Amino acid sequence: MTKLATDPDAARRALTTMWTIRHFEEAVDAMFARGLMHGTMHLSIGQEAVATGACRALRTDDLITSTHRGHGHCIAKGADPGRMMAELLGSEAGYCRGRGGSMHIADVASGNLGANGIVAGGIPIAVGASLAHRLQGSDRVTVCFFGDGAANEGAFHEAANLAAIWDLPVVLICENNHYGMSMPTTRAFRVEQIAARAAAYGFGGETVDGNDLQAVSDAVDEAVARARAGAGPTLIEAVTYRWKGHSKSDQNRYRTREEIADWKQRDPIARFEAATRDAGTLDDAGLAAIRATARDTVREAIRAGRAGPPPSPDDLLPAVYAQGVV
Amino acid sequence: MTKLATDPDAARRALTTMWTIRHFEEAVDAMFARGLMHGTMHLSIGQEAVATGACRALRTDDLITSTHRGHGHCIAKGADPGRMMAELLGSEAGYCRGRGGSMHIADVASGNLGANGIVAGGIPIAVGASLAHRLQGSDRVTVCFFGDGAANEGAFHEAANLAAIWDLPVVLICENNHYGMSMPTTRAFRVEQIAARAAAYGFGGETVDGNDLQAVSDAVDEAVARARAGAGPTLIEAVTYRWKGHSKSDQNRYRTREEIADWKQRDPIARFEAATRDAGTLDDAGLAAIRATARDTVREAIRAGRAGPPPSPDDLLPAVYAQGVV
Amino acid sequence: MPAATTVTMTYAEAVRAALAEELEADPRVVLLGEDIGVYGGAFGVSQGLLDRFGAERVRDTPISEEGIVGAAVGLALCGMLPVAEMQFSDFTANAMDQLVNQAAKLHFMLGGAVRVPLVLRLPAGSGTGAAAQHSQSQEAWYVHTPGLKVVMPSNPADAKGLLHSAIHDPNPVVFFEHKLLYRTSGPVPPEAGFRVPLGKAAVPREGRDLTIVATGVMVSRSLAAADELAGEGVEACVVDPRTLSPCDDATILERVSATGRVLLVQEAPRTAGFMAEVAARIAESSAFSDLAAPVARLCGLDTPIPYNPDLEKAAVPQVPDIVQAASRLLKGND
Amino acid sequence: MPAATTVTMTYAEAVRAALAEELEADPRVVLLGEDIGVYGGAFGVSQGLLDRFGAERVRDTPISEEGIVGAAVGLALCGMLPVAEMQFSDFTANAMDQLVNQAAKLHFMLGGAVRVPLVLRLPAGSGTGAAAQHSQSQEAWYVHTPGLKVVMPSNPADAKGLLHSAIHDPNPVVFFEHKLLYRTSGPVPPEAGFRVPLGKAAVPREGRDLTIVATGVMVSRSLAAADELAGEGVEACVVDPRTLSPCDDATILERVSATGRVLLVQEAPRTAGFMAEVAARIAESSAFSDLAAPVARLCGLDTPIPYNPDLEKAAVPQVPDIVQAASRLLKGND
């Protein structure tokens, strides 16, 4: 397995992805605050190493399913931030032509079957996708992202069991950010590790430090290799933390300022930057250049997103059904 | 814990219950075959030790929730076989006034919240019932029966987790009769023991020989004591076998005659009879007398069931809503 | 329309034949559901298909309805044509999120980026003594869900022809099969894969005096009632929408206008059922002014389905009820 | 009717006040739902209740909708009066089995042996930019489900009064709260626990020229439209059913007969929505012969709710749409 912090190319790519996610979401946060975006949004700031570490283990033709907190997955899998921003701005140029917004961005071309507004809604879909690949004789793998809260939904249970009994090429990645909205995992679970649930279905589970890019990447690499080899699913619990509120309406009443501050000390990006610096792979100038690139990407995304035309209300009813035959 | 085979009273009661279940269902089977009953039915012949062993651990004011295969639970918890038979015959004198039939018999007075036509449908309800008791400051315990197949429903997962995190006084009894309809547990699960799933929720699980009355009784006794003491839920997997087809339409294509014959050798009733005989607790005459009592009970149940008046179609619409206020 | 030469088969055989032909012809087609393999399905519909097509394509599932429909969504998104079965339509209650929040919406919600060509087969309806949780007719829920198509064939030819169309439709199609119809027989065109288009009503009987619009098992009951009525000199036209969503309004409204009287017959509970929509479309259309009497509905009672067979019959329209309702409608002042 | 002296509160405050008064007065009442505790509910409705009544009675749950509703059923069967919340009405899709196959049916199916007095609170509707999975109006599903009562208050007084009635009703009640109404204010009677009876429509405005029947957020939009119409000399009567099931037909039909013209306004998609049932009841009633024009419906489009705010607005009726539809209806020949 690649030691990311010592491989200049890999380090640069991973850092660019993480910073792009970070800046993208900071921009979105600011635009919401200034009333330039409407609806709601769920930011993954602080969790960038999970999406980045997981998606770097995948081929472009491998698939992911994502969640309401999906900007990171989407960017990491290779979507165009400009079309994402366009979508958030409700533009016809957005990935969903302005119909979906933040919770529904998909980009089939880069292998993202979509965010999902329903907690755990993507898990059975990921299982079905991986079954399709098996039936098609393909060696594609599907990675399914979901939160700690999602692991208490019936959909998780049913889907995990189907993946198990059919030995499907799917990797279940539980982003345990300690809360489902306001509900701490300590109250929502009576088990220490969500990864322990894998044993209930008969496949392997592993808990990793979700703020350690290398750890995530290694675990997913292995799980993907197993899945691709026909050895079935794996559950990876990546322990991380969400810096921002759950969504716009969150007043952070369920956690302390200290806790948040403490986790900010464990910033996955700063940590990986330090590792590359320590390893002598990238210097301050190199790191600054990556940040600048990411900032430019996001700036350009905002420009592109704003440039898109608004969708037309006349095109609602005709868009409900897909046309033709399959 | 009572050694049932050496305690004449306990042995007599348990055997009477088991034989009543057996004869009741044989009678139902015959009546269906002769066209005297309609609809469908699910017989628990061969599984009598589970219902009997579990319910003997309960007080009358403890509750159970049951399943589509619920005659045994119902009888073991203390329902009147006459009103059960009346229900199966669609009579106004039946437990559900002929509205429910085999899959919906409830008898709140004896502590049975009802069979259920929906696989796993009773599990969340049992959890809610046990929460009610906790909130009411009562020490009542709820036992929730369900099949192996039910353990793959999302409802099982969500309910088990609620029971865990709220430490509820509920005992989950999975009757693993090796099949959910035609689906063998070997194909529906990738785990050897369904009881292993308890660990995913953080409470104890145990697999017992469901054809061994004593083993079931002991396990449930312990679990009930724990629940009553406030120590939360337990999952008990009782391994058993269904002698008859899943329901009327079953042609037993998914299993062999040999397998069925083999399990008939492990008849839970004969086995417990032998134990009482070996222990010198009951002799052949005593055992014969118990069988005769059970047969009389069922004969009387059929008579009573047939005697009930038919319900009136005029009383459908007015019965949809409960009246008054609570 | 059945061709000149037809073969006679039961409704169950017709559904099975459609599945077999699709499995044969199109490697993308895959079946999944509870006990559809060696058991042959709770109603025997898929009997023999496991032997012919193997366990990968005739896929038994655990009892996990949400998982089944969700897997079908994933399969459909990835180029397969899944045909999933709920053992009884009632169990769709366990899979509503995947059906309604995912399958129905994905195409629109993702701006057209994906399509979800799945079929969900739902054995439905009362009359088998299976009581309230195994006897429902909930087509109105799905008709009220934008993005779903809803099909309800009333005879073997339509069952086969509409299923072929449903499988090759790029949208999620909810396919209702009434359990009482499975053993009824009828002529079916022999050509493999012949399709009955979605969205076209059938008019199995023309008549000048009133129009009966009926769905599912109520179609044959309405035809039987029409025969009786003919004995009394009344000629009833019977319209079978076949596809409930999108619904062929034109055919219905034309017959309503022509006859001036309309009786709407469904098995589902009256309130907010499919026929409420048909009534509303008539009431807001130009056919309204052609009506010589108020619209009449004959529906299931607004109750759960009871177990007792007499009560069960009393809860849904039977042939004499239809005759009576039609006669009453005709006695209304002209 | 609000008493002479009233207090002004928002819709959210009214719901909260009802919950607080019930928790205060009746030890059987217990709340459960996702983030209803320290978070105060996604829309702030239960803010402060955890502090007052504790975590046992204001119970945060994991994200397990089927478990929540199932637990509520068990609680209700055992003598409690649970008030469960789905964070968004859309997530009821995950709990349909417990709601429809269990709660709705148990009383009837068990021959009256049990009752299931639970309330399911459902924040619903569009207008918040939350897109297709967080903006639905699916009341018609529940209206079509025998055994459920369905309530949809349109103002703070009704929200409070109907919630008290719902909690003490012995049946499962589905209680729709429109998200856009939460911050709207209105007069509320100050008496603790005052009840508005289920099953009685309100007529917030009388008028001779046409009747507008509207639900939820469409009531205030219809009243605004009526004001505009009044400026043009048109007097519209506005009927708010408040309880959709069982529905107060008498009040609706009386006004329809009196005005001869009726416009039915709902946010939910048109096809097979609640207003289809109202249209059908009008079309099959004696009010039919009093109609001077066909029944008119103004409804949400038959589409998922789109994200873009302009599209979202275009997908459901707005005040000018109501004015226009009413004007069109009045131009129909008399």
Ligand SMILES: Cc1ncc(C[n+]2csc(CCOP(=O)(O)OP(=O)(O)O)c2C)c(N)n1
């Ligand atoms: C079925 C469903 N229930 C509830 C919600 C509301 N909701 C949205 S996100 C969320 C918390 C999800 O927690 P988790 O799965 O841990 O993901 P995180 O938000 O922490 O990334 C909740 C309750 C939803 N969208 N869908």
Ligand SMILES: Cc1ncc(C[n+]2csc(CCOP(=O)(O)OP(=O)(O)O)c2C)c(N)n1
């Ligand atoms: C939700 C749901 N899915 C499917 C069914 C159809 N069904 C009834 S019983 C059964 C098998 C249940 O298996 P298990 O839980 O092992 O109980 P057993 O019949 O073996 O006692 C099935 C599939 C149902 N009634 N409910």
Ligand SMILES: [Mg+2]
């Ligand atoms: Mg979380």
Ligand SMILES: [Mg+2]
């Ligand atoms: Mg079983």
